[in-house]
Amino acid sequence: MSTAIAEVPVESRMHYLNASYGIKSWLFTTDHKRIALLYLGSITLMFFIGGAAAVMMRLHLIEPAGALVQPETYNKLFTMHGVIMVFFFLVPSIPATLGNFLVPMMIGARDLAFPRLNLLSWYVYITGGAITLYALISGGVDTGWTFYAPLSTHYVTTHVIATSLGVFINGFSSILTGLNFIVTIHKMRAPGMTWKRMPLFLWSMYATSVIFVLATPVIAIAMVLIGAERLLHVGIFDPAIGGDPVLFQHLFWFYSHPVVYIMILPGMGVVSELVTCFAKKKPFGYIFIAYSSLAIAMISFFVWGHHMFVSSQSVYAGFIFSALSFAVAIPSAIKVFNWTATLYKGSISYQAPMLYALGFIGLFTMGGLTGLFLASLATDVHLHDTYFVIAHFHYIMVGGAVMAYLGGIHFWWPKITGRLYHDGWARLAALVIFVGFNLTFFPQYMLGYLGMPRRYAVYPAEFQVLNVLSSAGASILGMGYLIPFVYLLWSIRYGPVAGSNPWGAKGLEWETPSPPPTDNFEETPRITEEPYGYAEPEHAHV
Amino acid sequence: MDHLYFFLTGLTLFFTFLIFATIFYFMIKYRRRSEQERPPATQQSLPLEISWIAIPSLICVFLFLWGASLFFAAARPPQGAMEIFVVGKQWMWHLQHPEGQREINQLHIPVDVPVRLTMTSEDVIHDFFVPAFRMKMDVLPGRYTSEWFQATKPGSYHLFCAQYCGTLHSGMTGTIEVMTPTDYAQWLRDNASTRSMAESGQELFTRLGCDTCHLADGSGAGPVLQGRFGKQVTLRDGQNLAMDEAYTRQAILDPASLPLPNYRPVMPTFRGQVSEEQILQLIAYIKSLGSGERTQVP
Numbered sequence: 001m002s003t004a005i006a007e008v009p010v011e012s013r014m015h016y017l018n019a020s021y022g023i024k025s026w027l028f029t030t031d032h033k034r035i036a037l038l039y040l041g042s043i044t045l046m047f048f049i050g051g052a053a054a055v056m057m058r059l060h061l062i063e064p065a066g067a068l069v070q071p072e073t074y075n076k077l078f079t080m081h082g083v084i085m086v087f088f089f090l091v092p093s094i095p096a097t098l099g100n101f102l103v104p105m106m107i108g109a110r111d112l113a114f115p116r117l118n119l120l121s122w123y124v125y126i127t128g129g130a131i132t133l134y135a136l137i138s139g140g141v142d143t144g145w146t147f148y149a150p151l152s153t154h155y156v157t158t159h160v161i162a163t164s165l166g167v168f169i170n171g172f173s174s175i176l177t178g179l180n181f182i183v184t185i186h187k188m189r190a191p192g193m194t195w196k197r198m199p200l201f202l203w204s205m206y207a208t209s210v211i212f213v214l215a216t217p218v219i220a221i222a223m224v225l226i227g228a229e230r231l232l233h234v235g236i237f238d239p240a241i242g243g244d245p246v247l248f249q250h251l252f253w254f255y256s257h258p259v260v261y262i263m264i265l266p267g268m269g270v271v272s273e274l275v276t277c278f279a280k281k282k283p284f285g286y287i288f289i290a291y292s293s294l295a296i297a298m299i300s301f302f303v304w305g306h307h308m309f310v311s312s313q314s315v316y317a318g319f320i321f322s323a324l325s326f327a328v329a330i331p332s333a334i335k336v337f338n339w340t341a342t343l344y345k346g347s348i349s350y351q352a353p354m355l356y357a358l359g360f361i362g363l364f365t366m367g368g369l370t371g372l373f374l375a376s377l378a379t380d381v382h383l384h385d386t387y388f389v390i391a392h393f394h395y396i397m398v399g400g401a402v403m404a405y406l407g408g409i410h411f412w413w414p415k416i417t418g419r420l421y422h423d424g425w426a427r428l429a430a431l432v433i434f435v436g437f438n439l440t441f442f443p444q445y446m447l448g449y450l451g452m453p454r455r456y457a458v459y460p461a462e463f464q465v466l467n468v469l470s471s472a473g474a475s476i477l478g479m480g481y482l483i484p485f486v487y488l489l490w491s492i493r494y495g496p497v498a499g500s501n502p503w504g505a506k507g508l509e510w511e512t513p514s515p516p517p518t519d520n521f522e523e524t525p526r527i528t529e530e531p532y533g534y535a536e537p538e539h540a541h542v
Numbered sequence: 543m544d545h546l547y548f549f550l551t552g553l554t555l556f557f558t559f560l561i562f563a564t565i566f567y568f569m570i571k572y573r574r575r576s577e578q579e580r581p582p583a584t585q586q587s588l589p590l591e592i593s594w595i596a597i598p599s600l601i602c603v604f605l606f607l608w609g610a611s612l613f614f615a616a617a618r619p620p621q622g623a624m625e626i627f628v629v630g631k632q633w634m635w636h637l638q639h640p641e642g643q644r645e646i647n648q649l650h651i652p653v654d655v656p657v658r659l660t661m662t663s664e665d666v667i668h669d670f671f672v673p674a675f676r677m678k679m680d681v682l683p684g685r686y687t688s689e690w691f692q693a694t695k696p697g698s699y700h701l702f703c704a705q706y707c708g709t710l711h712s713g714m715t716g717t718i719e720v721m722t723p724t725d726y727a728q729w730l731r732d733n734a735s736t737r738s739m740a741e742s743g744q745e746l747f748t749r750l751g752c753d754t755c756h757l758a759d760g761s762g763a764g765p766v767l768q769g770r771f772g773k774q775v776t777l778r779d780g781q782n783l784a785m786d787e788a789y790t791r792q793a794i795l796d797p798a799s800l801p802l803p804n805y806r807p808v809m810p811t812f813r814g815q816v817s818e819e820q821i822l823q824l825i826a827y828i829k830s831l832g833s834g835e836r837t838q839v840p
Contacts (some may be wrong), residue, residue, distance in 0.1 A: 072709050144706045150683065151666040151708055155632070239684025245667055246682070279572070282584040288591050310669065311680045312687045315617045319610050326602035330595060337594040340561060343568035347581045350573070358565065365561045369554040372602075376609030379547050381616065382676040385669065385704040449547070451673020453704045456712035460700060535583040 015418070015515040030115035031518055036100035037416070038122050043089050043097065044485075046129065050084035051478065053077045058440075058474040064461045074457035075142035076158070082145025083136075087167050088129050090401055091259060094266035095177055095212075096125070098408045099205050101416060103181055105509040105516065106199050108190025108525040113183040121176035128170030135162035144455060146256075147222075149237030149248040153229040160230060164223040171220045174262075178212025181205055190508070192527035196290075199507055199531055200276075200283060203290040204269025207297035211258045211265075215301070219255035222248065246311055253304035261300040263397055265293055267360060267404030268335055274357035274407055275339050277505040279346030282532040285338040292331035299328045309380050318377055325375035332368050336361060351503070352426030356407030359434045360400055367395025370445065388448020391441045399437055406433070406484060413488065414498030418515040421491035425483060433480035439473025506532050544676070546608055553601070616677070619690035623658035624651070627739070627822045630661065630668035630681040633710035635701065636819060640826060642735030642742065647716030649701070651693060652726035658690040660787055662818050669705035672718055678704050686787045693720040743827025746820055750812065763808055769832035778803050790825050 016033045019025075026034060057077050060068035069077070100118065104111050112118050135141055141163045143152040152160050185206050189198070225248075228234045235241030237248045268289075276283045283289060305313060305321030339361055348354070370392045373379045383389060414420050443466040452463045459467070501510040512521050572581075626649065629636040637645045651657050661670055663683040670689065671678035679689035693699075703714035721729060737745070747753055755764035775785050778801040783789055793800050794816065797809040816824070 071712060075706075075709060075711070142709065146706075148667060148706065151706070155666050155708055239682075245684075280574075280581050284584055285586065285591055309613075310678050312682055312685065315614060318613065322610060322613075323606050326606050329602060330599055333598045334591070334595060336561060338591075340564050340568070341590070342584065343565065343572060345582055346568070346572045347574045347579050348569060348572050350569075358569070361565065362558075362562060366554070366558055369557055372553070372605060373547070373550050376546065376550065376605055377613030378609045378616065379550065380609075381613065381678055382547075382673070384678060385671070385706075386673075451671075451700060451702070453671060453702045453712075455706045456702075458712045460715075535581060 013513065014517060015513065016518045017418075017515050019518045028119075030111070030119050032100050032104050032112050032115065032118060033416075033516065033518075033520075035118050035122055036097050039092060039096040039100060039125070042122075042126060042129065043092055046084050046088040047481075049133070050081050050089055051481065053081035053084070055474065055478055057081065058471040060457070061459070061467045062471050064459050064464050064467075066458050069457075071457035072142065073140075075144075075455070076136075076140035078455060079141050079144050080136045083132060083141075083163060083167065085397075086145055086256075086259070087170055088125075088132065090263045090397055091174060092125060092177075093263070093401065093405045094270060094408060095181070095205060095208055095262075096121075096173075098201075098270065098405075098412060099177070099181065099208075099266060102201065102412065102509060103184055103205055104188070105512070105520050106202055106507060107185065107188060107193050108508050108521060108527065109184065109188040110519045110521070112180045113188055114180050117176050118180055121173040121180070124176065125170055125173035128166045128168070128173065130166075131169065132163055132166030135159040135166060138162075146252060147226055147248075148252075149226065149229065149245050150240070150243070153226055153236075154238050154240070161227055164226050168220050168223040168227075171216045171223075174212045174216045178209035178216075181209040182213065185209075190525050190527060194527075196287070197527055197529075197531050198290075200272035200286065200289050200293075201266075201269035204265045204272070204293045207293040208262050208265045210297050211262050211300065215255045215258040215262075218251055219259075222251040222255070225251070246308070246313065249308050249311055250304070253307045254301075257304040257307065258297075258300040260393070260396065261296055263401040264364070265296060267364075267401045268293065270404045270408035270411070271339065271357045271360050272335075273505075273507075274353050274411055275342050275361075276532050276534065277411070277503055278351065278354035278357070279343050279348045280504075280534045281342050281346040282530075282534055283338065284341035284344070285334075286532075288334050289338050292334045295331040296328060299324060299331070303328055306375060306380070309377055310384055322375055322377045322380075326372070329368065329372060329375070332364075336365055336368070350427070352421075352423055352430055353407045353411035353503075355427055355430040355434075356403050356410060359430060360403040360407060363395050363399025363403060363434075363437065367392060367399055370395065382451075383448055385454055386448035387444040387452050387454055390454050391444035391448060394441045394444075399441070403433070406430075409488070410484075411503070412509075413491070414502045415509055415514045415516070417492050417495075418498055419491045419495030420498045420502060421487050421495055425487045429480055429483040429487075432476060432483065436473050436475075436477030436480045440470050440477050441473070443467070443469040443473070506534060546605075546612060549608075550605070553605075616690075619658040619688065620656045623656035623690055626651070626657055626659050627819075627826075628659050628661040628670060628681065629664060629818045629822070630670070630703070630707075630714075631664035632666065632708050633703070633714040635670070635703075635714070635716055638739055638819065638822065639730075639735075640739050641730060642738040643730065643733045644735070647701070647714075648719065649716070650719045650721060650726065650729050652723050653693050653696050653720050655723075656690055656692045658688060660686055660688050660822070662686050662791075662822075664818050666707050667705050668703045668707050668714065671702045671704035672699055673702070674699040674718075680705055686791065693718070696720045696722050696725075739823050739826035740830035741827075742820075743823035743825070743830075746816070746824055747827055750815070752824075755809070763806070765802060765805060767828050767831055771829045771831065775800075776803070777801060787825055790828060791821055794821055794824060 016031055060066050139159055141158040143156055225236050229236045235243040237243040237245050272289055303325045305317055306325045309318050447466045498514050500513050508525055625640050627638045635647050637649050661681040663681045668681040669678055670681055675691040677689055677691045679687050697720055699718045701716040701718050755762045756767050758768050760766050770785055773785055775783050795813045798807055801807050
């Protein structure tokens with residue numbers, strides 16, 4: 001507990017944080033590292049807003065009749081939780097913060113290909129976010145984050161238009177970021193940085209960017225059509241005016257299934273980096289991990305129908321979507337097996353980032369395997385739209401994506417800020433989050449099997465015990481998320497100076513000082529060796 | 543289905559245990575003992591990669607086939623299933639037996655008899671979910687969906703709306719009362735309706751003036767309906783359709799979209815004049831006029 005609050009000498013070296021001061025130098029910056037921090041601040045705010053909604057929901061569900069709010073308010077809470085967490089936290093989480101910060105550094109470039117476009121994407125995000133927050137504060141919206149028609153286009157009286165406008169606008173920020181990454185990775189790699197020398201994180205960012213660019217337009221179209229039907233009564237989805245409600249589901253899931261991989265692929269990239277670094281091992285099956293990212297991105301476009309097995313979609317379409325959904329399990333399994341094999345004969349240390357990474361592997365494995373229940377047609381008929389689904393995707397998105405995000409933040413924090421946080425607190429937080437998470441969501445698998453439908457503000461009394469367990473877990477989980485918030489902020493001012501490479505990690509970003517200079521590198525690096533050379537003799541005595 | 547479920551649970555436990563155990567074993571065995579230690583270079587192993595691609599793939603193919611075959615069977619109701627008509631609307635379930643008994647948020651059925659539901663919605667998308675029967679199906683406005691089940695034990699079971707449908711979604715629940723055949727017969731007698739669904743349909747048929755054109759002897763301005771239900775209909779453009787529930791509904795609401803050869807398109811739409819429940823009654827009446835082979839709602 002001896003946090004060395006040693007006085008740190010004022011650094012004289014210039015870096016990206018002290019290159020210029022004042023609010024304008026941030027709001028008009030085109031430095032990818034500063035934009036990453038702008039994103040970090042805004043998505044953290046969104047995370048806590050979305051998290052507050054979740055806390056209220058879990059409190060409400062302690063009693064079968066509802067302990068806190070009216071059903072109407074409950075519906076608004078889960079809509080707010082879904083919209084904010086999906087569109088404004090999970091989608092930008094790793095790509096817009098760590099991706100923005102690391103993509104140029106990992107390939108040895110000075111910035112992204114289009115720095116001003118990068119800044120624009122943040123402003124687009126802020127605009128979309130502000131409109132959505134306005135809608136949520138000025139009365140809320142109660143369609144669920146899925147906006148199913150004709151409920152959303154005709155029957156609800158809440159702020160559907162404003163919310164869908166916010167989501168629509170926000171989509172462009174994803175597209176711009178994806179475009180920027182693709183061009184940067186293609187065109188701006190330093191001499192000698194061949195594709196197969198790229199860190200695995202970049203492969204996953206590349207795969208993610210492809211989904212950004214190809215899938216996001218479809219949700220934008222779906223949102224526009226919702227607006228057109230609601231405002232102008234053009235019959236698109238509502239059968240009463242000649243539309244087809246299932247069409248909306250196709251459009252919606254054509255984006256919203258790939259978006260799951262937008263959330264998890266970057267997490268897989270982060271974990272690939274963490275596992276190799278803390279095991280001091282070159283990754284087992286580098287090329288398999290890299291290509292499986294691309295495979296996941298590709299297959300992800302062809303599985304959307306597994307959200308619609310009971311939607312009146314044809315039985316034969318169900319067959320095809322079920323088979324393809326099983327197929328997407330394979331590249332995910334490849335990654336898990338390869339990470340595990342990387343540990344073999346390694347030299348494993350358990351600093352906080354590694355704990356998050358191991359937590360990710362465990363939770364992702366469970367989340368992934370329970371996905372098989374939902375890919376299988378017969379079991380999905382029973383489990384669809386129950387708490388089983390909620391548990392499954394929270395294991396992937398929270399147990400997976402958020403764990404990896406936190407692991408990544410902890411890993412690169414010394415690089416971003418130049419300071420070290422207190423490792424003991426960080427390990428404690430990782431543990432609290434892991435325990436809290438499992439207690440929150442494991443009971444929900446059982447609730448789902450027993451038949452409790454999702455989005456229920458009141459429920460039969462026999463489900464109470466499991467719901468109380470889940471709520472108890474949520475309070476631990478919530479606490480767990482607050483701890484890093486505190487010690488990370490603390491470290492910015494009081495943490496010990498990190499040095500350029502506190503973990504003994506490989507990769508270009510560790511060869512430049514922390515925090516990096518505005519131009520990232522003093523001179524353009526030349527890459528002459530394979531990545532992850534942890535076993536090279538000259539590094540043995542570091 | 544539960545066998546598949548428990549098989550999957552076993553599989554999940556097995557793999558979770560496998561991964562966890564391996565990771566924990568490696569975590570302890572290969573923990574860093576000194577900062578100086580240098581791990582050996584990573585060996586790559588193609589056979590290992592191939593085996594952990596191939597084995598999960600085979601398992602997945604097996605799981606797919608198992609799940610798909612159960613699903614296929616569940617999508618095909620057996621011949622002669624008892625029929626129940628369901629209309630969902632915000633936020634209640636209207637159910638009607640062919641004999642005319644109406645129920646709200648409650649359904650009485652006999653045990654060990656297959657029951658087929660024909661369902662539609664007055665407004666948004668709902669979903670008829672009975673966890674105990676492992677069965678759910680969306681209930682959509684503007685079309686018919688169906689599901690079937692066969693209860694194996696008398697008792698009362700939860701009915702939930704599983705598709706989020708607005709403010710009181712979680713109040714759109716009910717019970718399925720599964721009764722022994724004698725109890726059920728008693729219940730039917732106690733709740734005997736003055737009119738069966740077909741009789742209500744017949745009354746509507748007359749009241750709406752359908753009978754002025756759809757004459758039994760073929761002399762009317764509209765086609766004969768007697769003995770037609772379930773048979774093939776050939777449209778003016780040569781398209782062949784089965785005259786099922788969905789076809790009949792469309793013919794009532796949007797007759798212009800189904801032009802028949804030899805008949806002038808003079809039938810007006812009845813959209814707005816009949817409720818979904820009344821359409822179901824009309825269909826029951828038309829069915830009672832004699833039908834071809836049984837058809838399935840897609």
